[in-house]
Amino acid sequence: MTAVVSQRPKPSGFRISKKVLPYVLSLPALLVCIGILIPFLTSVVYSFQRYRLSQPWARQFNWGDNYISFFTDPKFWNTLKVSLLYAGTTVVLELLLGLAIALLLQKRSTLNNFISIMLLMPLMTAPALAALMWKLMTNPGFGVLSYLASLIGLQDFRWASSPSTALFTVVLVDIWVYTPFIMILLLAGLRSLPTQPFEAAALDGVPRSFVFFRITLPMLTPYILTATLFRLLDSIQQFDIIYAMTQGGPGDTLTVFQVEAYLNFFQSTNVGRSAALMIILWAITYFLSNIFIKNWLRLRERARGQA
Amino acid sequence: MHEKEKDLIDAFLRGQVDRRGLIKGLGAMGLAAGTAGTLLNLGQTRALAADFDWQAHKGKTIKLLLNKHPYADAMIADLENFKKLTGMNVVYDVFPEDVYFDKVTAALSASSPEYDAFMTGAYMTWTYGPAGWITDLNEWIKDPAKTNPNYAWDDFLPGVKSSCAWNGKPGGALGSEDAKQWCIPWAFEQNNITYNKGMFDKAGVGVPGNMDEMITTAAKLQKDIGGGVYGIGVRGSRSWATIHPGFLSAYANFNEKDLTVSADGKLAAAMNTAGSKAFHAKWVQMIQESGPKDWSTYTWYQVGTDLGAGASAMIFDADCLGYFMNGGDNKMAGKLAYAAFTANPEAKASTPNIWIWSLAMSNFSKDKDATWYFLQWASGPEHGLFGATKMDFVDPVRQSVWKDEMFREKLNKSYPGYVEMFDASAAGASIKFTAQPLFFDLTTEWAATLQKMVAKEVPVDEGLDKLAESINGQLKEAGLG
Numbered sequence: 001m002t003a004v005v006s007q008r009p010k011p012s013g014f015r016i017s018k019k020v021l022p023y024v025l026s027l028p029a030l031l032v033c034i035g036i037l038i039p040f041l042t043s044v045v046y047s048f049q050r051y052r053l054s055q056p057w058a059r060q061f062n063w064g065d066n067y068i069s070f071f072t073d074p075k076f077w078n079t080l081k082v083s084l085l086y087a088g089t090t091v092v093l094e095l096l097l098g099l100a101i102a103l104l105l106q107k108r109s110t111l112n113n114f115i116s117i118m119l120l121m122p123l124m125t126a127p128a129l130a131a132l133m134w135k136l137m138t139n140p141g142f143g144v145l146s147y148l149a150s151l152i153g154l155q156d157f158r159w160a161s162s163p164s165t166a167l168f169t170v171v172l173v174d175i176w177v178y179t180p181f182i183m184i185l186l187l188a189g190l191r192s193l194p195t196q197p198f199e200a201a202a203l204d205g206v207p208r209s210f211v212f213f214r215i216t217l218p219m220l221t222p223y224i225l226t227a228t229l230f231r232l233l234d235s236i237q238q239f240d241i242i243y244a245m246t247q248g249g250p251g252d253t254l255t256v257f258q259v260e261a262y263l264n265f266f267q268s269t270n271v272g273r274s275a276a277l278m279i280i281l282w283a284i285t286y287f288l289s290n291i292f293i294k295n296w297l298r299l300r301e302r303a304r305g306q307a
Numbered sequence: 308m309h310e311k312e313k314d315l316i317d318a319f320l321r322g323q324v325d326r327r328g329l330i331k332g333l334g335a336m337g338l339a340a341g342t343a344g345t346l347l348n349l350g351q352t353r354a355l356a357a358d359f360d361w362q363a364h365k366g367k368t369i370k371l372l373l374n375k376h377p378y379a380d381a382m383i384a385d386l387e388n389f390k391k392l393t394g395m396n397v398v399y400d401v402f403p404e405d406v407y408f409d410k411v412t413a414a415l416s417a418s419s420p421e422y423d424a425f426m427t428g429a430y431m432t433w434t435y436g437p438a439g440w441i442t443d444l445n446e447w448i449k450d451p452a453k454t455n456p457n458y459a460w461d462d463f464l465p466g467v468k469s470s471c472a473w474n475g476k477p478g479g480a481l482g483s484e485d486a487k488q489w490c491i492p493w494a495f496e497q498n499n500i501t502y503n504k505g506m507f508d509k510a511g512v513g514v515p516g517n518m519d520e521m522i523t524t525a526a527k528l529q530k531d532i533g534g535g536v537y538g539i540g541v542r543g544s545r546s547w548a549t550i551h552p553g554f555l556s557a558y559a560n561f562n563e564k565d566l567t568v569s570a571d572g573k574l575a576a577a578m579n580t581a582g583s584k585a586f587h588a589k590w591v592q593m594i595q596e597s598g599p600k601d602w603s604t605y606t607w608y609q610v611g612t613d614l615g616a617g618a619s620a621m622i623f624d625a626d627c628l629g630y631f632m633n634g635g636d637n638k639m640a641g642k643l644a645y646a647a648f649t650a651n652p653e654a655k656a657s658t659p660n661i662w663i664w665s666l667a668m669s670n671f672s673k674d675k676d677a678t679w680y681f682l683q684w685a686s687g688p689e690h691g692l693f694g695a696t697k698m699d700f701v702d703p704v705r706q707s708v709w710k711d712e713m714f715r716e717k718l719n720k721s722y723p724g725y726v727e728m729f730d731a732s733a734a735g736a737s738i739k740f741t742a743q744p745l746f747f748d749l750t751t752e753w754a755a756t757l758q759k760m761v762a763k764e765v766p767v768d769e770g771l772d773k774l775a776e777s778i779n780g781q782l783k784e785a786g787l788g
Contacts (some may be wrong), residue, residue: 013666037737052744052785053412053416053434053438054433054436054437054438054744054745055437055744055785055786056437056439058785058786067783068416134755135604138601139601140599140600140601141535141599141600142611158600158601159599159601160604161600161601161602161603161604162603162762163758163762163764184417208698228518246545246753247544247546247603248545248602249544249545249601249603249604249754249755249758249766250545250755250758250761250762251545251755251756251758251759251762252758252759265752266409267747267748268435268745268747268751269412269416269438269549269747270741270748296372299693
């Protein structure tokens with residue numbers, strides 16, 4: 001037997017050392033990071049300035065005055081309260097509804113597949129457009145929802161135009177738009193769960209409630225956490241629905257972070273205050289994301305350990 | 308062009324023959340209306356070009372930022388004449404009003420040279436001017452080498468013209484000697500009453516003559532008409548735009564102010580005086596009793612369309628909103644009428660606050676002289692007359708246009724009472740706000756407070772005291788109070 005020595009093509013002259021290679025490979029990510037970090041750091045700088053576009057001569061560093069003034073400003077505390085309330089309410093309700101719908105559609109069938117696709121339609125609607133649709137549907141003069149409300153005795157239900165029902169109305173729109181997002185994530189999770197535990201439980205005649213709380217729910221938790229994280233981050237930054245329906249009103253009922261920051265920048269041209277509000281919103285989302293990701297990682301580790 | 312026709316058109320352009328005489332004369336010469344219009348355009352272009360070098364910037368291109376509006380449509384319809392006159396090219400972007408001002412702020416705050424000129428309101432220039440984003444147009448208006456001799460700056464309605472001029476000092480009087488002309492008025496809106504004649508007749512009510520009458524009339528209309536029709540449409544969204552139309556027009560008629568200016572130039576809130584509180588109480592009562600149920604979401608759009616659709620009996624808003632609702636395919640087209648409104652029974656005439664669609668020049672424009680050529684043409688008497696007679700350019704800002712017989716006849720024919728309404732309130736029409744850079748902060752908060760009072764979240768007295776306290780705090784923080 002003759003040994004055949006393959007002639008490998010000679011490597012080109014330029015070689016990257018093993019030490020440098022990881023840095024080179026991460027360069028594209030670094031460039032993307034710079035694209036994100038520059039505006040972020042600019043915002044941080046602005047947030048420490050007294051900076052109104054209409055008073056350029058008065059621009060100067062005030063080193064945290066924007067933040068300090070928030071502590072004594074009832075409007076800020078109202079913004080924080082409304083933002084958290086809105087995010088908490090929408091996420092909890094969407095999670096419950098999304099899970100219920102996903103459970104109903106869990107079994108694969110042509111009808112269930114069709115319904116699940118149909119239920120995704122609101123998610124394909126731009127939130128601002130959805131808000132305008134709902135604005136028409138809740139019009140007290142000709143809105144179909146106002147008509148339906150009148151049939152159950154709510155003759156003068158004022159939807160988004162009353163401070164007592166404005167939050168309820170925008171939450172309703174948010175639920176209509178985003179419940180399908182949670183539903184589709186949980187449905188994918190449900191359909192990918194291993195079948196053996198459920199078959200064993202069925203053989204043993206375990207009650208359905210026990211199966212749900214002790215088998216389905218724990219196995220579905222990573223999916224629930226993922227869906228909750230995405231929705232919570234989105235919901236606390238809500239702008240389109242609230243601004244399109246109420247512009248933050250009536251009064252200060254719905255002046256969530258994004259609406260307040262938008263008005264501060266585009267109407268009042270108060271860049272410093274607007275940036276400070278956005279940095280606080282960033283800090284809240286960062287904090288919430290950390291909690292969720294840590295829990296998600298813990299659950300994943302536990303799942304691996306069990307495997 | 309035949310000499311006789313040419314002479315007649317020249318006589319018209321010199322003001323020796325009125326418009327009716329011109330048309331009669333051209334008709335006698337056997338010219339159809341279309342041909343007469345073309346000849347007139349040619350004559351105007353020739354007359355414009357006669358005493359001024361309109362071709363000085365030939366071959367240049369300028370770019371405009373426009374709001375989707377009938378005034379912009381009128382300008383676009385006449386743009387070819389400008390291009391022929393100057394040899395310049397004009398390109399433009401048109402945005403809907405919802406996003407228009409955000410686009411302007413974004414472009415200007417980024418010092419973008421993309422747009423040379425743009426549509427704006429006078430209130431906006433209180434931000435744009437001090438920020439250094441727009442140019443003081445006096446430099447061009449007062450330069451005979453750059454402005455055509457027929458521009459007739461004095462032809463502009465004085466209250467409107469001075470409303471676009473401010474010296475940049477917070478609290479400084481509009482139109483003062485040292486004022487900078489931040490923008491050129493293009494067309495404006497007085498805030499008066501537009502009402503549904505049929506509904507008024509059915510309820511047996513007349514046009515309200517003061518604030519108390521407006522409250523009772525609106526309530527009676529709502530009660531008597533029925534069918535879900537409400538008495539009066541006014542704006543209510545959480546925005547500065549809720550304050551400036553009917554609300555401030557009536558408020559100013561009672562001699563109430565938004566802010567006071569001290570001798571040393573410091574500003575202070577003036578919304579919590581006894582007179583202001585009494586007025587607010589009446590306004591709030593009117594909305595609670597006879598306003599739309601979802602008033603707090605109402606912008607000009609809902610106010611107008613409800614009137615046009617017959618869902619409201621009257622509006623106290625921009626007169627041109629009533630104008631547009633009386634035409635087109637609106638259900639109530641041809642059934643609306645107009646009246647000036649004097650809220651204060653002791654006042655002699657109405658004092659409407661005004662919104663002025665204006666043209667401003669970007670400070671970042673690469674060719675300001677060329678841009679000025681466009682601005683002086685677009686705000687000139689010829690284009691003003693074209694817009695007013697051929698398009699929907701109401702309310703024009705030039706006195707000569709208001710004197711034009713054809714224009715008045717057009718209004719009298721299809722918009723009964725509009726001219727009388729205009730004549731009755733034009734003298735008192737001006738911006739009633741105090742010019743200062745926190746305009747949008749303060750008016751948005753004012754609107755939010757109104758919403759709280761209408762929703763009975765806070766009593767009027769308490770709400771206004773809190774508002775004044777908050778505004779004084781903001782003024783102080785900004786170094787203005």
